[in-house]
Amino acid sequence: MNLTEKIYTPTARESLTEGLKIQARVVWALILREMQTKHGRKDIGYLWAMFEPIMLMGIFFALFAYRGMTEHAGMPLVPFLLTGILPVVTMRKIANGISTAELFAKPLLIYRQVTVLDAMIARVILEGATFFVVFAFLVFVACATGYSQPPHDLLAVVISLFMIIFFGMSAGFFQNVLTTFWPVFNRIMSHIWRLLLFVSCVFYTLRDVPAQVRDVLYYNPLVHLIELFREGFFVSFETSIPGYGYVAIMAVVSLFIGLLSERMIRFRAFD
Amino acid sequence: MIQFQNVTKMYRTTGHPNIILDDVTETIPTDRNVAIMGRNGAGKSTLLRLVAKSERPTGGRIMSRGRISWPMSFAGGIHTHLSAIDNIRFVSRIYGQNWRRVVDFVEDMAELGTYLHMPIGTFSSGMRARTNLALSLAINFDVYLVDEIPTVNDARFKKKYDDAIAQARSNAAFVMVSHNLQTIRESCDLVFVLNKGKLVRFDSVEEGLEVYKNL
Structure with missing residues (x-):
């Protein structure tokens, strides 16, 4: 065998498509690696991903049921809680995943083709795919057991799922920048994400709260995402949120700031 | 062929910066077996990481052709919790x-x-x-970067x-960092000595080893 027979790997600069192919390969390898390190191979493994949202739903379901409620504003209780809790949990996981990706990827940077950005993309894809699967599974179970009707507007629901992933990702890149400059921020942020569960229309709707509170809640993009998610899911629910405009602007701005700063601070990751 | 174009690498430490490479322009051939020598802390491992593109230079460019390995050393990118x-x-x-x-x-x-x-x-x-x-x-x-061959x-x-x-x-080709003179005599045709930010080439292995011994 001589040199010319060997597989030749050009650098990303030499060819964009070759570079993208290598990146896809690396992201896929990172996703598989992540699934192994995160949940282990021996126990029930990836089912753990469902544990937290189901537990939270169980708690709220018990509280609501205790007060004799089976639905809220025309929405059956189970899908009502599901469309509120799962998005918040998912966005938190995606955002925290991005801002801790550097820590995870650091030992892997000795392989030239692996970058911190690849690790971030891998986490978004993995958490996003998990969100789809967990959501579909829980809706299926709820429908089969008579606790829910199938989604009223499937396309709107799918758009909602993507917007939730997209917003979580943008928030993650923004969170990552602040974390780089101020490491404590990550810990603060994980508490903020928990608090957001209470101010994001998770177990109530915009219409339930007084007008003054509503005016404040309008600034919370999670409120927009959850209200629109429910509008797509339930035939009987209509929201006063006009559309994804506000969320999209917030997401694009924080993604832009996040990615731009990631490029500028990238050198620090290698030092 | 690995080309260094005005490559500078420094680490910020408390006090003055630690300069590993100071405006180095040099070519490391990859059709021969190359040894990189230098005292402890001279930056030999950093040099390999730069060639492997595991790390970026502070200034300048490093160009290379062919498939270059990761810097092979004891730990590597091995995850100890993974099988x-x-x-x-x-x-x-x-x-x-x-x-x-x-x-x-x-x-x-x-x-x-x-x-x-x-x-x-x-x-x-x-x-x-x-x-x-x-x-x-x-x-x-095509090129193996070896940070002390695991024995x-x-x-x-x-x-x-x-x-x-x-x-x-x-x-x-092998580009290796080693302190073992015997290994280098047996397996290398070319020696680079890294000292105080400068990389000096010796086509005669014995001459290079002599300089290294007197560092």
Whole structure:
């Protein structure tokens, strides 16, 4: 065998498509690696991903049921809680995943083709795919057991799922920048994400709260995402949120700031 | 061929910056076996990481052709909580290799047996060295960057590994960092001495070793 027979790997600069192919390969390898390190191979493994949202739903379901409620504003209780809790949990996981990706990827940077950005993309894809699967599974179970009707507007629901992933990702890149400059921020942020569960229309709707509170809640993009998610899911629910405009602007701005700063601070990751 | 164009590398430390490379313009040939020598802390390992693109220079450019390995050393990018086979799969995937072939190669070389499915953290240091070395030899690189060849001293494996390294040598170039003068005399045709930010080339190995000894 001589040199010319060997597989030749050009650098990303030499060819964009070759570079993208290598990146896809690396992201896929990172996703598989992540699934192994995160949940282990021996126990029930990836089912753990469902544990937290189901537990939270169980708690709220018990509280609501205790007060004799089976639905809220025309929405059956189970899908009502599901469309509120799962998005918040998912966005938190995606955002925290991005801002801790550097820590995870650091030992892997000795392989030239692996970058911190690849690790971030891998986490978004993995958490996003998990969100789809967990959501579909829980809706299926709820429908089969008579606790829910199938989604009223499937396309709107799918758009909602993507917007939730997209917003979580943008928030993650923004969170990552602040974390780089101020490491404590990550810990603060994980508490903020928990608090957001209470101010994001998770177990109530915009219409339930007084007008003054509503005016404040309008600034919370999670409120927009959850209200629109429910509008797509339930035939009987209509929201006063006009559309994804506000969320999209917030997401694009924080993604832009996040990615731009990631490029500028990238050198620090290698030092 | 690995070309350095005005390459500077420094680390910020408390006090004055630690300059590893100071405006180095040099070419390291890859059709010969190259040794990089220097005192402890001179930056030999950093130099290999720069060539491997695991790290970026503070200034200047490093250009290279062909498949260049990661800097092979004891630890590498091995995850100690992951099993050997999961580590092997990961490395195979990012290099676009068929992981079954790579696993077979490593199994054959390192003879891990049931340890193949155990976390690397449970390995003896000999097993780890064998696994790491076998994994890098399994992927066909044009240039192997070796940060002190992991020594496989176990009589049972020594011959097998020496043969595998000799075979890799006939197809690919080795750029190695070593303190072992014997190893360098036996296996290198060219010496670079790294000292105080400067990289000096010696076409005569003996001459290079002489300079190194007097550092």
